[in-house]
Amino acid sequence: MQPQRYIKLILPLRLEWEPCYSTAAELAIGERVAVVFAHKRVIGVVSETDVTPDIDPSRIHSVLGVETGLEKISPEEISLWRFMAEYYLCSIGEVYKAAYPSLKTHSEESSARAQQRKEALEELTLRRWQDRLHKLQARLEAKEKALAGRHSEAVRLRLEEQRNEIASQMQAAQDKLASLSSGLGMAEKDYSSLIAGIKAPAISKVLKDSLSTGKPLLLKSADRAASYVSAAAQCLRKGRNVFIMVNETALATRLQERLEDAFGSLLLVHHSQQTHAARRRINDSVRSGRPYVLIGTRSSLFVPHRDLGLIIVENEESPFYKQSDTAPRYNARDCAVQLARIHGCSLILGSCSPSLESLLNARSGRYSLLDMNPDGRETHPGCRFTLIDVQAEKRKNGMDGVFSLKLLSEMKYSPKTAIIRGYEKEEDLAGTDADIFSIPQAAKQDLSGYSLVAMLSADALFDPSDFRSDEHAFQYLERLRGSCPKVTVQTSQAGHQVYSLSSAAPLLEERRRFGLPPYTRLVDIRFKDASAAASLAQSLASGGFSAMALGETVRVSIPRDRQLLERKKELRRCLEAFRSSSKAAFVVDVDPI
Numbered sequence: 368m369q370p371q372r373y374i375k376l377i378l379p380l381r382l383e384w385e386p387c388y389s390t391a392a393e394l395a396i397g398e399r400v401a402v403v404f405a406h407k408r409v410i411g412v413v414s415e416t417d418v419t420p421d422i423d424p425s426r427i428h429s430v431l432g433v434e435t436g437l438e439k440i441s442p443e444e445i446s447l448w449r450f451m452a453e454y455y456l457c458s459i460g461e462v463y464k465a466a467y468p469s470l471k472t473h474s475e476e477s478s479a480r481a482q483q484r485k486e487a488l489e490e491l492t493l494r495r496w497q498d499r500l501h502k503l504q505a506r507l508e509a510k511e512k513a514l515a516g517r518h519s520e521a522v523r524l525r526l527e528e529q530r531n532e533i534a535s536q537m538q539a540a541q542d543k544l545a546s547l548s549s550g551l552g553m554a555e556k557d558y559s560s561l562i563a564g565i566k567a568p569a570i571s572k573v574l575k576d577s578l579s580t581g582k583p584l585l586l587k588s589a590d591r592a593a594s595y596v597s598a599a600a601q602c603l604r605k606g607r608n609v610f611i612m613v614n615e616t617a618l619a620t621r622l623q624e625r626l627e628d629a630f631g632s633l634l635l636v637h638h639s640q641q642t643h644a645a646r647r648r649i650n651d652s653v654r655s656g657r658p659y660v661l662i663g664t665r666s667s668l669f670v671p672h673r674d675l676g677l678i679i680v681e682n683e684e685s686p687f688y689k690q691s692d693t694a695p696r697y698n699a700r701d702c703a704v705q706l707a708r709i710h711g712c713s714l715i716l717g718s719c720s721p722s723l724e725s726l727l728n729a730r731s732g733r734y735s736l737l738d739m740n741p742d743g744r745e746t747h748p749g750c751r752f753t754l755i756d757v758q759a760e761k762r763k764n765g766m767d768g769v770f771s772l773k774l775l776s777e778m779k780y781s782p783k784t785a786i787i788r789g790y791e792k793e794e795d796l797a798g799t800d801a802d803i804f805s806i807p808q809a810a811k812q813d814l815s816g817y818s819l820v821a822m823l824s825a826d827a828l829f830d831p832s833d834f835r836s837d838e839h840a841f842q843y844l845e846r847l848r849g850s851c852p853k854v855t856v857q858t859s860q861a862g863h864q865v866y867s868l869s870s871a872a873p874l875l876e877e878r879r880r881f882g883l884p885p886y887t888r889l890v891d892i893r894f895k896d897a898s899a900a901a902s903l904a905q906s907l908a909s910g911g912f913s914a915m916a917l918g919e920t921v922r923v924s925i926p927r928d929r930q931l932l933e934r935k936k937e938l939r940r941c942l943e944a945f946r947s948s949s950k951a952a953f954v955v956d957v958d959p960i
Contacts, residue, residue, distance in 0.1 A: 373418040373427065376411030377448070378404055379464035381457075381694070383943060385414050387422070390430040397439040401431040410472055412440045412463060436479025437472070438654055441671055446709045451695050451702060455957045456890065456939050461694040466669035474643040478651070493547050500540045507533045558633075558658055567600035567629045574598060577737045583704055583714040585683075585729045588739035589849040591717040592625050595679055598715065599660050600629065607676025607712065608653075609660040612667060612703055614685035615811050616640050619662050622681070630660050637663035637670055665690060665699030668706060675710040678703050684722035684842050689960040696956045720845035723838055723875050724885040730875075750848045753777070756861035769795055769823055777855055781819035785809070789824025810843065815850045822847075825858040829865075834883050835960070838874050841865045882924070884958070888931060890938065891956040892921040899951040903942075910941055 374394055375385040388402055388411075398413045408431065420427060448466065452459040510530040518526065574594055577584050586594060599609040611626075613619045616638045623636050637649045653659060654671055661667065665688055680688075680703050688699040700716070707714035716725055716734070729736040753773075760771040767775055769791050778784050784801040787809045796803050804812060806827060814820050828840035844865065847854045858866070864873065879886050894900045897919050904921045907914035912934075913924040925934045935957075942955065 371424075372416070373420050373424075374413050374430075375415035375418050376400070376402065377414045377445075377463050378402075378409055378411045378460050379467065379469075380404065380409070380460045382460050383458055385459070387418055387420055387427055388430050389424070389427050392430070392433055394433065395439070397441060397445065399434040399437045399440065401434060403428060403431065410434060410437070410467075412445070414445065434476075436483065437475055438671070441673070443706075443709050444669075444671055447668070447702065447706055450705045450709075451697055454701075454705075454935075455695045455697050456935065456942070456955045457694045457696070465693070465695055470643050471647070474647045475650075478647055489547065493544070496540055496544050496547065500537065500544065503533055503537045503540060507537060561631060561633055562603050562658060565600045565603065565629055565633075567596045568593065570597040570601045573737065575601075577735050578713045578715070580735045582732075583707065583716060583728070583734045585721055585725050585734045585736045586715050586717045586739070587719070587721055587736065588717070589719050591681070592622070594739075595681075595715070595717070596626060596629050598677060598679070598713075599626075602676040602713070603630075603633065603658055603660065605676060606658075607674050608658055608672070609677045609679070610667070610670075610672060610675055610703075610706075611660065611662045611679040611681065612688075612699060613662060613664060614682045614687040616664060617811050617813075618681065619664060621813055622662055626660065626662070633658055633660055635659050635661045637661060637667045639664060639666050668699055668702050672706070672710065675706070675712045677713045677715070678707045678710075679715045679717060681717050682846075683716040683725060684718045684720060686839065686960045689958075691956060691960065694954070696954070696959075698958055698960075701958070719849035720842040720871065722842075723871060723878060726871060726875055727885045749852055751853045752848055753853075753855040754861055754866055755855060755857045757857050757859050759861070760857075771857055774821055774855055774857060777819060777853075778821065781853070783817050784819045784821060785812075785814050785817040787820065787822040789822065789827030791823055806843070810846075813850070814847065817851060819853045819855065820847055820851045822854070822856045825856045826860055829860070829863070834878075834881075837865055837877075838871065841868060841871060841874065882926075885927065887927055888925045888935075888957070889959060890923040890925065890935075891959045892923070892942065892953050893956065894919050894921075894951060894953045899949065899953070902949065903945055903951075903953075906945060907938075907941060910937075912938065912941075 371389045371391060372393070373387055373389055375387055377385055386404065388400075390400070394400070394413050394416060396413050396416060399410050400413065401408060402411050403409075404411075444466065448459050448462040451457070451462045507530065510526060510533060514523070514526050514530065571594075574586075574597070577586075578598065588594065595611065599611070602609050611622065613622060619636055619638050623634065627634050635649050635652060637646060649661070650671055653661070653673060656673065661670065661672075663670065680700050683700050685700075690697050690699070700722075704714060718725070719740070721729075725734060728734040755771050755773055757766070757771055760766065760773060764772045766772070770778075778801065786796060786799065786801045786803045788796060788803060788805060793803060801821075802817075809820075825840075828836070828843060830836040833839075844854075844856070856866075868874070875885075878884065892900070892903060894903075897916070900919050900921050901916045904914045904916035907921070907923060915922050923938060925931055925938070942953075945951070946953070
C-alpha cells in the first residue's frame with residue numbers, strides 16, 4: 368500500500384484558506400484534481416505538496432482522482448492569481464474561478480476527451496498502416512522468390528507486373544506512415560520561416576533605448592500601431608512571445624487588421640465574444656509552445672501565457688480595463704504590469720492622453736516616458752478644434768433645436784459627420800444626415816474617417832460627484848483630437864478648465880492638493896443597507912482607518928506610502944472579522960472607477 372501524501376488545493380470558491388487533501392499519487396504543483404467540498408465535486412489546483420496536516424488526518428478527505436486530461440496550471444498563472452487576491456482583497460479561489468470558469472473547464476475536459484479519441488484513432492491508423500506495410504513486404508518477397516524460378520515469357524511478365532504493383536503500394540504505405548509520424552518537425556520549421564519572413568520596420572533607436580531601461584514604458588503618442596509592430600517583431604525574432612491588451616472588442620478587430628499583414632498566422636485574437644471552443648483553441652495553441660502575438664481584451668490576462676517577452680497595453684487610461692461587477696474586481700492594466708514582472712518581460716503602456724496614475728509613476732521614476740507628441744501636447748497637430756458656447760450662441764444667433772447655427776454651418780460643408788449626443792435622446796436628432804453615437808458608443812468607435820465629429824451637450828462628460836470626471840473628460844476629448852481632423856464641441860460651460868488644458872499636469876496637482884488617487888488608494892465596501900455600512904465605517908475609524916459611510920458604501924482612503932501593503936492586510940483582517948461577527952454580506956472594490 369502506497370503511503371498517503373498531503374497536498375493543499377486552490378478551489379474555485381470564496382475561501383480564505385487552501386484546504387488540505389490526501390492522495391497516494393505523487394503530484395506536482397499546478398496539476399488539477401477532482402475532490403469533494405461541501406458535498407459537491409469540484410476541480411482544484413495543487414498549490415502545495417508534502418504538507419504536514421495541522422488537523423487530525425482522519426478528518427482529511429482523499430482526492431477523487433487526477434484530471435490527467437486537463438493541462439497543468441503554470442507557476443506564472445498561480446503567481447498572477449496570488450497577486451490579484453492579495454491586491455484586490457479577495458480569495459485566490461475567486462481569481463481561479465474567473466480564470467477557469469466552469470464552462471471553460473468543461474470545454475477543456477471535452478477537448479481532452481476528443482484529443483484522447485483522436486490520439487487513439489491515430490495510433491490505430493498507424494498500426495494498421497504498419498501491418499499493411501509488413502504484409503506488402505511479405506508479398507513482395509514472395510513475388511521476388513517466384514521470379515527467381517524459370518517461367519514462360521507470359522508468366523514472367525505477369526509476375527513482374529504483380530511485383531511492380533506491390534512495390535507501388537509499398538511506396539504509398541511508406542509515404543503515408545511518414546506523413547503520420549513527422550508533423551511536429553515540419554510545424555517548427557514553418558514557424559521559423561514565418562518569423563524570418565515578418566514584414567515590419569526596424570525598431571527605432573529611441574524606442575529601443577526606452578525599452579532597454581527595464582522599466583515599464585509609458586508611450587505617449589497619437590499613432591502607436593507602427594511602434595507596436597516593430598517592437599513585437601523584435602521580440603519574436605528573439606524567440607519570445609507578445610501579448611497586446613486592448614480595452615474593448617472592436618479595437619481588437621481594428622488592431623488585428625493593422626497587424627495581420629506583418630504577422631500573418633502568428634497573430635491570435637482572444638476576447639469574450641468568441642465561443643468557448645474558439646477560446647479553448649487559442650489556449651491550446653499558446654500552451655503548445657508555438658510563437659504568437661496575441662491581441663485580447665482584459666480576460667486575456669488569464670490565457671496560459673508562455674515565455675512572454677513583451678506586453679503592450681493599448682489605451683492604458685481606459686476605464687474599461689476595470690472589472691467591477693464580480694470578484695476579482697481588478698484593473699487589467701495594473702495586473703498587466705504585474706504579469707510583465709512575473710515573466711520578466713518588457714511592458715509598453717500606450718496612450719495619447721495617459722492616466723494620472725501612469726503619469727505619476729513616470730514622474731516618480733517607476734516608469735520611463737517616451738513622448739512622441741509634438742510640443743508635448745496630446746492633440747493631433749492636424750486637428751481643428753472648435754468650442755461653441757451655447758449660452759452665448761443662444762443670445763447672439765439663437766439655436767435650431769439642439770444645434771447652434773455655427774455647428775449647422777460646419778455640418779453643411781462636411782461630407783461625413785459623426786454626432787456624439789450628450790443629454791439628447793436619439794429621437795431628438797431624427798432626420799439628421801449624420802451618424803449618431805452616444806458618448807460610450809463613440810468611445811468604442813474609430814472616428815478617424817469622419818471629416819467632422821460634433822459633440823452636443825458636452826456637459827454630460829462632467830459628473831460633480833465623481834472626482835475622476837475631469838480626468839476622464841480630458842482624456843475623452845484628447846482621444847477625439849488625436850484621431851479626428853475636425854472636432855466641434857457644444858457646451859454651456861465654456862470656461863471649464865478641461866477645455867483650456869494643454870496637458871493633464873494641473874489635474875495631477877489638483878489630486879495631490881486634495882489627497883486623492885493616485886496619491887492615495889481607495890477601497891469601497893458595498894452593502895445592501897446603510898446601517899451595516901455605518902457600523903463598519905465606525906469600526907474602521909476606531910481602528911485608525913480613514914473611513915466614511917456614503918449611504919450603502921464605505922469608502923476607505925489609504926495613503927500611498929511604504930505602509931500601504933500592511934494597511935491593506937490589516938483592512939482585510941478587519942473586514943473578515945466584521946463579516947464573521949455581523950454576518951453582513953458585502954463586496955470589496957479596490958481602486959474603484
